[in-house]
Amino acid sequence: MSELIYEQFDLTPCNSFGIKLYAAGFASVHDLNELHAALAYASRHGLPVQILGSGSNVLFTADYPGLVVQMNFQGIEHLNEQGLVRAGAGQNWHEFVIYCLKNKLYGLENLALIPGTVGAAPIQNIGAYGVELEQFVVLVEVFDTHSGAVTQMSRSECEFSYRDSVFKTSNTPTLLVLSVTLQLHTVPAPNCSYKALQEALGADSVSATPQQIFDTVCQIRRSKLPDPALLGNAGSFFKNPIVSRSKYANLLKEHPAIPCYETEDSQFVKIPAAWLLEQLGWKGRRRGQAGVHAQHALVLVNLGQARGDEIMLLAQEMSSSVLSHFGIALETEVRII
């Protein structure tokens, strides 16, 4: 067991906030045998289990008293000539996007440079620049910790919605993603519907190639988002709230400039959380070593030696201010552990 389980494991490199804390145990599992062994170890020692990919969407608020199991199943299989491709949960997401592009499998370009693993991508149905993962999902292969069975879930069984899925119901998931099978396009099908992408592409947006979209998305992201390797963060901390159209109409009376986006359900609109936070002056504020990025009110950052609970307190202060000023309850996108 000694090769699989590490005790008192330093999680600093396993969370993109770069917060220094420890897990009582840590195992990086590459196949089902290792997964079984890790879960059996946790059960023998009465330890809770926390599943992890690369830690770019989590905030540990304290040392973790159980076993962190990092899903590290590797491998990419091009399943047929019609664009069906499967990737192991531990595969790096951005490298997978590059693999697809190189192999003339199109559609994921807009999701370039999202940190994390393939296995975590369905958990919150990752999305960016007008595209969401769910558009491509055919099957998600899972290990069910209740039944001990490996099963295949169809896209509808995954119950995807905005930054959400059936997998996100609790912090100790019972459905562990082993691999994801996607149906991609074999001929370019550029999606330049997202305004910021269209603007960056300029005149090229009408005839943009997948490679151009990939390059432009990478360029925009590099210029806008802080690199977690340099400034600890987990991307957007809060989801954009979805409110009923009637609530939005009431909000407009008091805040005539409040923006919104349409959602798939015409009864509801999405309000940019960043706008709400900006109005309340959150950009660039700090509480000790926890801060809000100077250019992004949605991105909380570790200014050096922040503790997880400090970042959590700052987030709570931010969401309380939005609730009392706008009557909107913000939900976190980041998983709090």
Ligand SMILES: Cc1cc2nc3c(=O)[nH]c(=O)nc-3n(C[C@H](O)[C@H](O)[C@H](O)COP(=O)(O)OP(=O)(O)OC[C@H]3O[C@@H](n4cnc5c(N)ncnc54)[C@H](O)[C@@H]3O)c2cc1C
């Ligand atoms: C700079 C930056 C920019 C970002 N931009 C975006 C963006 O544009 N769009 C977007 O959607 N997200 C974005 N994110 C969030 C993050 O990249 C995604 O949520 C990503 O999918 C997390 O992958 P991970 O492997 O790091 O997951 P982790 O952070 O390790 O885990 C996240 C959650 O998934 C669970 N989990 C992980 N792997 C598995 C598995 N195999 N089976 C079951 N549960 C699992 C964990 O238990 C945890 O609850 C950004 C993050 C950063 C740091």
